[in-house]
Amino acid sequence: MEKTVQLYEGKAKKVYATADENLCIVSYKDDATAFNGQKKGTIAGKGVINNKMSNFLMQMLEKEGVPTHFVEELNDRDTVVKKVSIVPLEVIIRNISAGSFAKHYGVEEGIVFDEPTIEFSYKNDDLGDPLLNEYHALALKLATKDEIAEIKRLAFKVNEVLKAYMLTLNVRLVDFKLEFGKTADGQIVLADEISPDTCRLWDKDTNEKLDKDRFRRDMGGVEDAYNEIMRRLMGE
Ligand code: ADP
Ligand code: UDP
16 A cells, blocks of 8 residues: 555644545654644654554554554554544543643642543634534534534543553553544544544653653653653553
């Protein structure tokens, strides 16, 4: 499978067409951005880690009954995925308070919730990905009622699988962002990526941050954190 034309260049990945109209190739870059693109940098080796980690976790999720866009890893940075039409919602699940939740509601980071929370933002860079609820999503025709119900069911299932798996690596899954897409035959599948760019991951014993917050907050040790997660996940 080979890339043909580039369809899109995003902040962290490029997307290419292939000879098969139902498949595309995503190519992971080392570029890092935060605060809706205002902060820019690179994290050496990030593209390789995010590609491998995302593919590994998506294959695990498939086995647990979550349909994903994953098809085949081509090399360190490139993966064949089902071409989907992305539902323009960022789906955020939280198990522990952090980031914008802590800021928004004026609470400290690290409060463990009895039940996970879910929230949606409208995936629209020009508007700064504003928060919205299901009724807003319906009013804006971003998805149907059935699609939103399926997205919620799958997102909570992803959380259960990943949270339990991360604990075996001595990692707390604090929160994460998912994107879903619709295949040509109308099935909702998990798309985009699952990586330290899109999850908050804390060491279970020390609460050391092993994710992109080290870049967002200029904490240093960014590459080391990505490498540490990769080592725990895949022994690499
Ligand atoms: P952004 O667009 O936020 O800068 P990326 O750099 O990660 O993000 O770009 C990847 C783009 O590809 C995203 O817009 C994402 O929604 C989209 N995408 C992810 N998976 C698929 C897929 N299977 N089919 C089509 N587009 C996808
Ligand atoms: N997230 C993401 N992309 C975004 C916004 C958030 O991957 O555009 C992830 C982020 O890595 C974290 C979770 O979603 O794991 C919750 O992020 P939050 O709402 O706290 O926003 P932030 O503090 O990153 O602004």
